[in-house]
Amino acid sequence: MALSMKKSTDNDILSTYANSLSEEAKRRYTVKLLYNRGTCSLPDPYHLTENWSRSPDTWPDLTFGDIYLYLIDTPSLFTKESMKAYKSLDAYKYVLSGHVQEVISHQIDENCPYMTLKTKVTPSQRARDKPHEPWVYLEKASGSVYCAHCTCMAGLGEVCSHVAALLFKVEMAVKMA
Numbered sequence: 001m002a003l004s005m006k007k008s009t010d011n012d013i014l015s016t017y018a019n020s021l022s023e024e025a026k027r028r029y030t031v032k033l034l035y036n037r038g039t040c041s042l043p044d045p046y047h048l049t050e051n052w053s054r055s056p057d058t059w060p061d062l063t064f065g066d067i068y069l070y071l072i073d074t075p076s077l078f079t080k081e082s083m084k085a086y087k088s089l090d091a092y093k094y095v096l097s098g099h100v101q102e103v104i105s106h107q108i109d110e111n112c113p114y115m116t117l118k119t120k121v122t123p124s125q126r127a128r129d130k131p132h133e134p135w136v137y138l139e140k141a142s143g144s145v146y147c148a149h150c151t152c153m154a155g156l157g158e159v160c161s162h163v164a165a166l167l168f169k170v171e172m173a174v175k176m177a
């Protein structure tokens with residue numbers, strides 16, 4: 001009767017991680033994945049196991065402006081002042097110092113207006129520290145940031161330095177291409 005061990009509130013379309021969040025955090029996690037006025041739900045990126053791509057060819061044109069708008073508009077530690085000095089942000093330094101691992105992407109499906117990107121960010125030199133795992137959803141057509149999450153947040157914050165680092169890394173790669 002292994003199934004009866006499952007919490008009754010567990011949701012099969014969510015990752016083990018998301019199901020492990022508090023009820024409030026899990027609700028917020030689920031809500032942020034909604035689109036099309038709440039009628040559709042994006043897949044939980046931690047729950048997608050197949051068809052991830054290592055090629056940046058399909059990444060949308062994410063610009064610094066897209067990152068700026070998202071970080072400023074979303075409740076977080078980022079302010080207009082700190083974004084003006086973005087090169088001194090931890091998030092930017094994580095990218096330059098190689099703390100952001102390879103970015104992989106998933107197109108979801110042809111009809112979905114969003115695609116997701118994820119990576120791992122090693123927070124310190126200590127290899128034993130578990131890396132944080134941010135993901136973002138970008139609008140395919142425009143590159144706008146739709147939503148984001150990171151394992152460091154306990155589900156309650158919306159943006160952290162690891163999400164910002166992922167965005168900066170993608171923006172730098174898109175700019176170089």
Ligand SMILES: [Zn+2]
Pocket residue numbers: 132134150151152153160161162163
């Ligand atoms: Zn984080």
